[in-house]
Amino acid sequence: MIEFSHVSKEYSNGVKGLDDVTLHIGQGEFVAIIGLSGAGKSTLLRSINRMHEITAGTLQVNGTDVASLNGKKLRSFRRGIGMIFQSFHLVGRTTVIKNVLMSKVPAMPFWRVVPGIFTKEEKIDALEALDKVGILEKAYMRADQLSGGQQQRVALARTLAQHPEIILADEPVAALDPVTARQVMGDFAKINKELNITILLNIHHVELALAYAERIIGIRSGKIVFDGKASSVDKAVLAGIYGEEMPEGVEELYEAV
């Protein structure tokens, strides 16, 4: 459960990243955040696990006030939240399974961290995470030998092996081709249903957001301008989010409807 109440974020140069955001996201929801680049999508997402600080209001995740966390407490809080990035952020030079096993590191004792010793249970858990995203057979290959879509799945498996309650995904399909992007979005939807993990993702492909997410949040200049079911998004709503700068493809999407 994620609760924003009157949250604002002002950068040191005076630009408002978030402007009085109040939001409630329940466990197991699949939410897509859409908006122009620079509208505050990334800031919204990253304030949840405090990769970005907020400057006003309160933000609670499962009853914890995020702003109060520090050091050790912040790190153990972050273990419960998975994060996926646009450019995968894998160590290309090591094997896929070692990349997935990295999610186990924060909870490991020091003597196992130094030499990198993982227990059998941890390895099986990592392999099962790879199995869930369908790339089990690549486990012992080097990550830089995989295609972009496969690499994003490794990143997804790494997050799953963390057993998070929430997954935050910052433009997860922006670096992928359209076909692979659909597959990865499908993976997100499957994980959301089967494991009841809350998923929040930033995305600039409106048609993908509408096709896979249940709930859409539209953001413009740091303010939430739309919050509702994917099915209730229409041309007027998109115009409210994007204004004049309607992204390519959206026009046709609605002309077709």
Added chain:
Amino acid sequence: MRLYDKVFPPKQMVLSSGKTVEERFTRIPLILTGLLFMMILSIHITGFRISTLMNRGNEFFVILNQMIPPRTAYVSQIIQPLLDTIKMSLLGSFLGSILAIPFSIIAAGNIVKNKWILMTVRLFLSLIRTLPTLITALIATYIFGLGTMAGMAAISIFTFAYVGKQLYEQIETVDMGAFEAMEAMGANRFYSFLTAVVPFVLPAYCSTCLFCLEGNVRYASILGYVGAGGLGLILNEKIGWREYDSVGMILLVLFMAVFLIEGISYYIRKKLT
């Protein structure tokens, strides 16, 4: 490695979905044992002692201290040997790089299809490359007499082997489509090579030669030590007389010369690529 996998069989892991995954037994213990063995053997054979370093380490700086300050008055006598060294490396690098061209063409797998020629030429190149430059220089002084000619010969031989290997590897990376297109237009193999392969390799080849030249200036300064002319000759002399302040000056001049040449060469190589 197969034997290793038999002695240490792969671990079977059963997932909850019923699938099994095999994990090869880690190679790290094998590698670590090998490294540890080599370490112990090397320490034993070379007589490496940390305690000696701790106790007598300051002795290292005795000669170094005598080099500072360098004897600036000596600089007038350094210029000529320095120029000799630079000339040796320039001409040596040039001759070596030119000589390398025909050899690397017949060592390139996409130009020559005969396996035996390839093998022989490549073996020849790597044999020459394993000959230590100092030994080549020493042999050269026996044949050409003491002086810069011997040093120049040694440098050309070293350059020949190094550039030869790099060049045939570069030729092998060339896309042969253009070559085939030229042949299809009716050009003979030599013309096709000239127009289709040469433009691809030329920048990389020039860059390799310049890189080799940079190293050769440094190398040429050592060669004099065995009588092959240049800076090494006076270095040897001054060390023999324990005039370390002059040695310091020679090194300072060498440092500046190398810095300058590397700078120019780096600039040209940047422009080439």
Added chain:
Amino acid sequence: MSEAIKQQLEQEKSSWFYKVGVTFLLAILLGWSSSTFQINRVSDNGLDIAKNIISGIFHPDRRLLFNFTKTGISYLVLETICIAFLGTIVGAVLAVPLSFFSAVNIVPKPIALAVRWVIMAIRTIPAFIYGLMFIRVTGPGAFAGVLTMSVCSIGMLSKMFIETIEDLDVRIIESLDASGCNTFQKIRYGIIPQLSPDFISTVIYRFDMNLRDATILGLVGAGGIGAPLIFAMSSYRWNEVGAILTGLIICILIIEFFSTKIRVRLARG
């Protein structure tokens, strides 16, 4: 002729001018340095000597080659390998901190430049001078050779290490941060796995080079196969020279074969 074609032709001319310029410059440089080419100095018996050398090298002294005691080739080769091995490792240990202090993505630029100057200065001093300096510390022998090799390795090792460090992908740190790793864990799992394959590959390559360069140590009495080789050469015992070179070359070729294999595997996984 159309205007556009004329323009193109003029561009062609400037490239032609450039080519002539380069050729001219090269010709001047070569003419200037041709004074080192002194064929008239060739000693009269130079060809005879060359013949002797070649026949000696092709008829190596078999007794020496298959002598497995401490005076035999095999022991000398082993000693040389040990000097190169330990020298490379000590050199790598010294080069790692120097490289971190001269990588512009780790320290401020002035510091990085200063450390780079230090590395260049270390590189300028020729091996045999280091040999003389270290012999004062350890006395003549293989120990001095190890130390010389290690200092001589610093220049090239740190140059390659710096390139690897400056290529670091720091985005991975962000994702480790998001999953709750502390600073040590971020270094251990975000940085070390990126650096280690390249570092190991560089060190192996340097070991190869050190093995080739180890003969220089013989000049100043810092151990290894160089001293007996140079001794045999200066007393014209070419069969002995042939035996020593055979041993050395075989050893270098074998080690090069394996090191290339390992480095290819490190690069491609």
